[in-house]
Amino acid sequence: MTILNVEKLGVTFHQYDRRGRPIEIPALHDVSLSAARGELLAVVGASGSGKSLLAHAILGVLPPNATVSGRMTLEGYELTGAWLETVRGRQLRLIPQSVTHLDPSMTVGQQLRLGPRRLTRTRVLELLNDVELSCQTYDRYPHELSGGMLRRILLATCFGDDVRVVIADEPTPGIHPEALEEVVSQLLRLRDNGVTVVLITHDMVLAMRIADRLVVFRGGQSLDSFAPWQLLNRPASCHPYAQQLWRAQPAHDFWDAV
Numbered sequence: 001m002t003i004l005n006v007e008k009l010g011v012t013f014h015q016y017d018r019r020g021r022p023i024e025i026p027a028l029h030d031v032s033l034s035a036a037r038g039e040l041l042a043v044v045g046a047s048g049s050g051k052s053l054l055a056h057a058i059l060g061v062l063p064p065n066a067t068v069s070g071r072m073t074l075e076g077y078e079l080t081g082a083w084l085e086t087v088r089g090r091q092l093r094l095i096p097q098s099v100t101h102l103d104p105s106m107t108v109g110q111q112l113r114l115g116p117r118r119l120t121r122t123r124v125l126e127l128l129n130d131v132e133l134s135c136q137t138y139d140r141y142p143h144e145l146s147g148g149m150l151r152r153i154l155l156a157t158c159f160g161d162d163v164r165v166v167i168a169d170e171p172t173p174g175i176h177p178e179a180l181e182e183v184v185s186q187l188l189r190l191r192d193n194g195v196t197v198v199l200i201t202h203d204m205v206l207a208m209r210i211a212d213r214l215v216v217f218r219g220g221q222s223l224d225s226f227a228p229w230q231l232l233n234r235p236a237s238c239h240p241y242a243q244q245l246w247r248a249q250p251a252h253d254f255w256d257a258v
């Protein structure tokens, strides 16, 4: 059953050039994808291909100079107006690309208690425990924690009974392998609990390893969607750019040999 559906999404930015003339920058065009309940969908593509914009468009948090076209639905209802307000931060969660989204002037506990859900201290301690952080973390400031710990705090915001879709925007860059495996196991845990996980990443090897399906982005467009086994066993059935991305991975020879 499809939970999240994106049909022909387009995003255009309206700006002014140096002479003050209005210009339009088409950043996304013809992006379509869908994700089922309990599916881990990886969105892969080069830097600047529009992956984060997709996340921000779904969440309705694009800057005011952006115009959005197309149609996005969550559980069959269009992600606009009251429905979007209802689900954002509750059924629909975003793990932002950068840990700088955490406020340096507030403790972890204060930040996790804020947001649409208004959590109790006890519930926040449970969430920290879910991502294997000690209760002392509650009173720490972001600068007192390691990069991997901050990543897990962003993850902690995505656990809860009401969550249906988690969009994780590059949750794994710059963390050491152990912390990466920790984040991966948390994402898989969400999926196994029936949550739809959209994993945005440029790590094709990670995507091939853990995703049920991949969507490949290039130049603001979604090119193709396939399961990892398709790209491994029937590469010709996948878009040439997907094959190219996979061949460019140093690890792919190893996989071919398995």
Ligand SMILES: Nc1ncnc2c1ncn2[C@@H]1O[C@H](COP(=O)(O)OP(=O)(O)OP(=O)(O)O)[C@@H](O)[C@H]1O
Pocket: 013, 025, 027, 045, 046, 047, 048, 049, 050, 051, 052, 053, 054, 063, 097, 202
């Ligand atoms: N506010 C904006 N105004 C104009 N152009 C923008 C704006 N935000 C993003 N873009 C452009 O949209 C394109 C896609 O950006 P986006 O952040 O979605 O890329 P990405 O695939 O997430 O890249 P990365 O892997 O580096 O995070 C880029 O070319 C970027 O310059």
Ligand code: NI
Pocket: 051, 052, 053, 097, 169, 170
């Ligand atoms: Ni991005």
